[in-house]
Amino acid sequence: MATITYKEASCIxxxxxxxxxxxxxxxxxxxxxxxxxxxxxxxxxxxLRMLAGLEDIDEGGxxxxxxxxxxxxxxxxDIAMVFQNYALYPNKTVAENxxxxxxxxxxxxxxxxxxxEEAAKVLDLEQFLDRKPAKLSGGQRQRVAMGRAIVRxxxxxxxxxxxxxxxxxxxxxxxxxxxxxxxxxxxTTVYVTHDQVEAMxxxxxxAVLRDGKLQQFASPNELYDNPxxxxxxxxxxxxxxxxxxxxxxxxxxxxGDNSSLELERDQLTRLHDAGLAEVTIGxxxxxxxxxxxxxxxxxxxxxxxxxxxxxxxxxxxxxxxxVARSNPRTxxxxxxxxRLRKHPDGVVHLFKPDTGERIG
Amino acid sequence: xxxTDVQKSVEAPVQKSKVKRRKFDPWGAVAWIVGLGFFFPxxxxxxxxxxxxxxxxxxxxxxxxxxxxxxxxxVFDQGVGTALLNSLFATTVSTILVLALGVPAAFALxxxxxxxxxxxxxxxMSTKMLPVVxxxxxxxxxxxxxGLLDNIWALIILYTSMNLPxxxxxxxxxxxxxxxxxLEAASLDGASTWRAVREVILPLVSPGIAATALICVxxxxxxxxxxxxxxAVQAQTMPVFLVGFIAGEGLYWAKLCAAATMAALPVxxxxxxxxxxxxxxxxxxxxx
Amino acid sequence: xxxxxxxxxTEAEHVARIKKAQxxxxxxxxxxxxxxxxxxxxxxxIVVTQIPFLFTLYYSTLSWNLVRPGSRKFVGLQNxxxxxxxxxxWQVAINTVLMIVITVLVSVVLGLxxxxxxxxxxLGRGVVRTLxxxxxxxxxxxxALMWKTAMLxxxxxxxxxxxxxxxxxxxxxxxxxxxxxxxxxxxxxxTPFMMLLIxxxxxxxxxxxxxAGRVDGAGAFQLFRELTLSHLRRFIELGTVLGAVYLVNTFxxxxxxxxxxxxxASANLPFYIYQRAFLGFxxxxxxxxxxxxxxxxxxxxxFALRLIFKSFSGKEEAA
Numbered sequence: 001m002a003t004i005t006y007k008e009a010s011c012i013x014x015x016x017x018x019x020x021x022x023x024x025x026x027x028x029x030x031x032x033x034x035x036x037x038x039x040x041x042x043x044x045x046x047x048l049r050m051l052a053g054l055e056d057i058d059e060g061g062x063x064x065x066x067x068x069x070x071x072x073x074x075x076x077x078d079i080a081m082v083f084q085n086y087a088l089y090p091n092k093t094v095a096e097n098x099x100x101x102x103x104x105x106x107x108x109x110x111x112x113x114x115x116x117e118e119a120a121k122v123l124d125l126e127q128f129l130d131r132k133p134a135k136l137s138g139g140q141r142q143r144v145a146m147g148r149a150i151v152r153x154x155x156x157x158x159x160x161x162x163x164x165x166x167x168x169x170x171x172x173x174x175x176x177x178x179x180x181x182x183x184x185x186x187x188t189t190v191y192v193t194h195d196q197v198e199a200m201x202x203x204x205x206x207a208v209l210r211d212g213k214l215q216q217f218a219s220p221n222e223l224y225d226n227p228x229x230x231x232x233x234x235x236x237x238x239x240x241x242x243x244x245x246x247x248x249x250x251x252x253x254x255x256g257d258n259s260s261l262e263l264e265r266d267q268l269t270r271l272h273d274a275g276l277a278e279v280t281i282g283x284x285x286x287x288x289x290x291x292x293x294x295x296x297x298x299x300x301x302x303x304x305x306x307x308x309x310x311x312x313x314x315x316x317x318x319x320x321x322x323v324a325r326s327n328p329r330t331x332x333x334x335x336x337x338x339r340l341r342k343h344p345d346g347v348v349h350l351f352k353p354d355t356g357e358r359i360g
Numbered sequence: 361x362x363x364t365d366v367q368k369s370v371e372a373p374v375q376k377s378k379v380k381r382r383k384f385d386p387w388g389a390v391a392w393i394v395g396l397g398f399f400f401p402x403x404x405x406x407x408x409x410x411x412x413x414x415x416x417x418x419x420x421x422x423x424x425x426x427x428x429x430x431x432x433x434x435v436f437d438q439g440v441g442t443a444l445l446n447s448l449f450a451t452t453v454s455t456i457l458v459l460a461l462g463v464p465a466a467f468a469l470x471x472x473x474x475x476x477x478x479x480x481x482x483x484x485m486s487t488k489m490l491p492v493v494x495x496x497x498x499x500x501x502x503x504x505x506x507g508l509l510d511n512i513w514a515l516i517i518l519y520t521s522m523n524l525p526x527x528x529x530x531x532x533x534x535x536x537x538x539x540x541x542x543l544e545a546a547s548l549d550g551a552s553t554w555r556a557v558r559e560v561i562l563p564l565v566s567p568g569i570a571a572t573a574l575i576c577v578x579x580x581x582x583x584x585x586x587x588x589x590x591x592a593v594q595a596q597t598m599p600v601f602l603v604g605f606i607a608g609e610g611l612y613w614a615k616l617c618a619a620a621t622m623a624a625l626p627v628x629x630x631x632x633x634x635x636x637x638x639x640x641x642x643x644x645x646x647x648x
Numbered sequence: 649x650x651x652x653x654x655x656x657x658t659e660a661e662h663v664a665r666i667k668k669a670q671x672x673x674x675x676x677x678x679x680x681x682x683x684x685x686x687x688x689x690x691x692x693x694i695v696v697t698q699i700p701f702l703f704t705l706y707y708s709t710l711s712w713n714l715v716r717p718g719s720r721k722f723v724g725l726q727n728x729x730x731x732x733x734x735x736x737x738w739q740v741a742i743n744t745v746l747m748i749v750i751t752v753l754v755s756v757v758l759g760l761x762x763x764x765x766x767x768x769x770x771l772g773r774g775v776v777r778t779l780x781x782x783x784x785x786x787x788x789x790x791x792a793l794m795w796k797t798a799m800l801x802x803x804x805x806x807x808x809x810x811x812x813x814x815x816x817x818x819x820x821x822x823x824x825x826x827x828x829x830x831x832x833x834x835x836x837x838x839t840p841f842m843m844l845l846i847x848x849x850x851x852x853x854x855x856x857x858x859x860a861g862r863v864d865g866a867g868a869f870q871l872f873r874e875l876t877l878s879h880l881r882r883f884i885e886l887g888t889v890l891g892a893v894y895l896v897n898t899f900x901x902x903x904x905x906x907x908x909x910x911x912x913a914s915a916n917l918p919f920y921i922y923q924r925a926f927l928g929f930x931x932x933x934x935x936x937x938x939x940x941x942x943x944x945x946x947x948x949x950x951f952a953l954r955l956i957f958k959s960f961s962g963k964e965e966a967a
Contacts, residue, residue, distance in 0.1 A: 101549035388770025464685030494938030498703030
């Protein structure tokens with residue numbers, strides 16, 4: 001049973017005065033695929049390395065399968081890791097790379113060969129078994145790194161941005177392969193990435209980190225629908241959610257110089273209770289649509305036509321910039337003045353302007 | 361237009377551009393001249409070694425002559441064999457010692473750097489800066505008191521201490537080139553630090569270690585100061601032999617050149633053969 | 649595992665709490681495990697280099713001449729006073745400084761020119777490089793011997809033969825220009841070293857910077873002066889420092905070519921000390937001279953070491 005629990009885990013780098021990871025609490029279930037996501041410097045890689053034993057747990061603890069890991073060296077943790085730069089042993093062949101851990105455990109050569117060949121078949125590496133890493137392409141090396149991890153049949157997989165060195169197309173392809181593989185093997189996996197698309201598509205649950213602190217740990221849908229603060233709201237979803245700070249009016253907010261947006265009853269009540277004059281509202285681009293009348297008056301700055309859809313970048317008076325999704329055939333033109341309206345099913349998120357905390 | 365016509369017109373241009381005339385670079389000629397000039401003393405040394413004595417000592421230098429091996433034979437008769445063996449022994453053993461002490465030291469110094477690392481490195485390099493002359497007197501006294509005067513082991517120990525700082529510094533720079541992730545990956549795979557170093561790091565660093573060993577061999581073989589002061593007859597190395605040879609045979613140039621050739625040639629040839637390693641070592645790994 | 653109560657600490661307080669709880673014993677043991685492999689080498693060096701030097705310090709306070717046994721006695725700093733008052737010592741010191749400075753300067757400049765030549769592609773480039781590194785490989789005494797006899801000899805030397813069309817006849821280089829002759833040999837020996845270092849610098853320079861310069865309109869000379877030279881600076885500095893360090897100890901060339909002569913015209917400090925100790929048997933004075941040389945070298949060396957570390961740790965971090 002490989003559950004993973006981070007209990008108030010903190011880590012500080014030698015010679016630094018800033019916490020790389022600050023009191024992280026995560027409860028990961030057996031067989032779950034958890035993604036740690038966040039901008040650079042958010043501590044996600046550090047948190048992963050603490051799990052693998054490559055960074056010290058300076059405070060708090062991490063448990064794997066109920067066993068405390070403080071002071072346990074990496075080689076005794078039964079964890080396999082896929083590194084960002086693959087870290088393949090240059091002087092060993094692919095087969096030797098994949099079989100190294102087994103060799104260290106005293107597994108017989110015949111048994112090793114069998115396991116390596118099995119893993120190679122799954123990853124389509126059979127023809128490369130006798131080659132050295134220098135003679136492989138980036139994508140092939142990545143698969144070898146995965147194979148090295150799989151062969152060990154460990155309790156936990158740790159993956160540190162394994163796709164970031166691949167070209168875009170290969171990245172998408174490999175993404176699905178990794179997700180499918182994990183589902184088949186059922187091994188608990190912790191996966192680090194800065195790419196929120198990877199996070200949303202691969203994870204059972206996603207932990208968003210910022211400056212070493214956990215922001216929210218929930219399923220992708222939950223993060224999308226109910227972000228707990230403005231940072232998560234702006235981080236998840238592409239293009240990013242529109243987040244603007246606007247003054248509150250009697251029945252909504254004023255957007256731009258002469259447009260307003262109506263809000264729900266209970267939203268207004270909560271705003272009133274919070275005693276705020278301004279609020280940060282969030283609307284996703286896909287929930288804004290072109291309208292003939294009503295809505296917010298904006299001027300078009302840029303139209304990005306992606307073929308299947310178009311994104312219209314606009315501004316509504318001083319400093320308010322809004323992005324809306326549109327049909328490419330009916331998209332407006334540059335410098336045109338159009339009106340944006342919230343989709344009937346669309347949600348307006350409300351966040352405190354100073355802390356970013358969710359209000360409603 | 362048929363398909364074959366299309367193919368032909370596509371293939372033809374590619375053929376033509378393959379033949380590019382190499383321009384004559386005048387600076388290349390300059391380089392050749394300078395190179396030959398620098399090499400000349402060595403060339404002359406080897407050439408003269410094959411001359412009869414009468415051809416060696418002439419007012420106008422002789423480039424054409426009847427070669428002979430007599431002078432080499434004469435050098436052998438004077439007992440160069442012992443010196444050769446001594447040089448070989450001292451060089452080999454001291455280099456092995458340098459590697460045995462230096463590789464672990466360089467490895468330790470290449471791990472997570474801490475101020476103490478800088479201090480240790482500083483210390484190593486500073487020993488190199490101490491003029492050896494300052495220590496020769498007590499060294500002589502100590503060595504003779506221990507009874508190691510005219511003993512090859514005194515030289516071995518001193519050569520090791522002479523080469524160790526440079527060796528540590530060079531090998532450290534090679535260790536630093538290995539990405540730290542490899543050690544981490546090996547650690548996760550279950551290897552102890554020693555095992556990881558042996559199986560993963562050392563094979564990667566071995567060209568660097570070879571380069572360092574070559575530099576050590578060059579300095580040890582060519583060393584003169586310690587050898588001339590601390591050895592007499594039994595533990596004589598080649599440079600000492602050569603100097604002693606001059607005292608006795610000063611006017612016999614062909615013989616002198618033969619002796620000098622035998623003293624210098626082994627290391628010159630080794631350096632030529634392992635030239636790339638040498639260049640790598642001297643530039644601290646900057647040239648691959 | 650410690651259970652932590654959830655408190656509202658500021659970041660700084662949190663950091664402080666963690667740092668306080670770190671067990672110094674554990675990290676010290678870890679430290680020893682990591683630094684352990686360093687110890688054998690360190691101890692070896694300390695024993696073999698520092699102990700003799702301590703003895704030198706001790707001997708420098710004695711008046712001790714091996715020729716007069718039983719005359720050994722403590723005289724404090726008298727030896728130093730004698731040495732400093734010895735005009736020959738100062739002349740020799742100046743010789744040493746001249747030798748080092750001029751040799752380094754000339755070999756760096758030559759090395760730079762040669763490196764620039766070798767950086768181009770031409771037929772037989774590898775062979776030329778092989779030829780050029782040979783002086784560095786040749787046993788210094790053998791090389792010095794060749795320069796003294798075959799090259800610079802008044803009657804039979806090649807240099808005189810080559811220069812004879814220019815009206816130079818039978819010049820006894822070694823006797824008339826002893827210091828210069830030794831320096832010629834040293835420059836011949838050390839130029840390959842400088843050349844290799846600078847070549848390393850040239851070949852490690854990213855080519856696209858030069859391309860950018862050319863697009864901006866810079867000519868070859870400007871490219872060299874503005875871009876190449878500043879990149880090479882590190883390597884030139886390293887070569888200068890390392891070369892100077894080795895040259896301080898030059899002994900072979902002086903011994904072989906001139907024996908310091910005529911008189912002490914071409915003696916350098918190592919040779920002079922050697923003379924005092926092994927030919928004059930004056931241990932005390934030789935030791936005192938040795939100590940003075942060490943102090944002097946340490947002062948210069950500490951500047952040099954800082955230079956090396958500054959320029960080369962920067963490189964390692966960037967890599």
